[in-house]
Amino acid sequence: MTTCDPAHDCTNCPSRQTTEWRDLTGSELALVTEAKRTRSYDAGAILYDQGADCEGVYCIQSGMIGLRRLDEDGNSALVRLCRGGMTVGYRAFLSKRPHLNSAEVLTPSVVCFIARSYVSRLLVANPQIGQRFLQHAMQDLEQTEAEYARILTSDLRSRFMHMLMIFYEQIGYEDEAGRPALDLPLKRSELAELLGIRPESISRLIKSVSTEGLLDFDDRRVHIRNMDEVLRIAGATM
Amino acid sequence: MTTCDPAHDCTNCPSRQTTEWRDLTGSELALVTEAKRTRSYDAGAILYDQGADCEGVYCIQSGMIGLRRLDEDGNSALVRLCRGGMTVGYRAFLSKRPHLNSAEVLTPSVVCFIARSYVSRLLVANPQIGQRFLQHAMQDLEQTEAEYARILTSDLRSRFMHMLMIFYEQIGYEDEAGRPALDLPLKRSELAELLGIRPESISRLIKSVSTEGLLDFDDRRVHIRNMDEVLRIAGATM
DNA sequence: CGTCTGGTTGATCTAGATCAACAGGAGTGG
């Protein structure tokens, strides 16, 4: 399921500049490099379980991690997606309480684990890190609240288009014909879990926007045929 | 619309113990007492507008404030309720960016305003305050994410019951007959905005749970007739 | 007295849920 690859060195890690670790000094970096455990994970692997105590934080180098929330009745929802350059599991660390979500590997990923004790040490050594965590929390809060407001006011089609545009911003490209395109990193059922609907409804939604000529879906590949209209439906504030 | 009442003194303010100001020392408290502006607001007043720059933070002494988000199409949703002992407007202060929501007075309220410059000074003088703000952000994030997950997985009836139970925890009491009861602080249309539905749907929802004998609604007064069942529908994790 | 706001009700429409069937791979094991 997982393999270990200790070759990575945080000093040159390209992801680090976007994480809370960007302010580390040379000696602190050396500490992290020594402390971290780098591993590759296949899709389906679990970084940590909802309800488990926090053992440390996870720095994503590449791949996609989903934060999943399970309720009492066994319903689950994907509440957040995390990609390379993001740190997950930090909230349980800061709050000193159990994880509220589980972290599931959605696409093959390379992730560095840094144990709680080291993070604590770094936090004491470099107060800047605390600031970065605060910023991270604020950013997560803004994003979640925006999605929350969107779900209360917008219909499904608008939320679906918005989700696609988020993906496009992150991993969009131009196809051979110069058209905007993207390769969805998730399967249909995961898209459904992000929107809080059933997989069947995703199928029908895709079919309807396809027949209207807005987008072309070929398995996970999406070609955007009418960007203006897609953006209009998704809503101005992207 | 509003009246000014400078008589309040933060030193004895009962709300302070639950806010980020709980760690203030004597001299810092004196600064706040001097800096703050205490006012009474009627329902409908606006503390700040979505998109406006942050001028300071608002300490709620009593009453209920709603944070409202407006989207491009003019749809609005109530994304958060804030009561006495809570500080609002702190996020725009921390992020140094415009307010993402507007703050609207929902029931007559007494609110202290503390200008940005003073908050900055306090933040420098007492680093504990920064910690408190981080905790506040983390708490808001937890709450919003929990609601977000709930909306994705639960049906309307469950969310409605959950909302009522939240109110009950905060302002519930026992009626003459010893039954659990509460007085809703909001009008029907505001309840609807919290759930992202139409006022007509709230009416019908109330009618249906009433005829089932779960609850009695008399205008804004609610008597809970079958607490076990209400809790079951609301979901275990309250 | 008229007007306005907040709330309820009725009739109808529609978006998703639900349940069931089925199709195409990808393994897996004979």
Added chain:
DNA sequence: CCACTCCTGTTGATCTAGATCAACCAGACG
């Protein structure tokens, strides 16, 4: 190699929860 199951996705038929539009009612307030 084939037969098998598992997994993912699609489609169809039907049902239901809310939206929508319209009417109406009660109280507050000029």
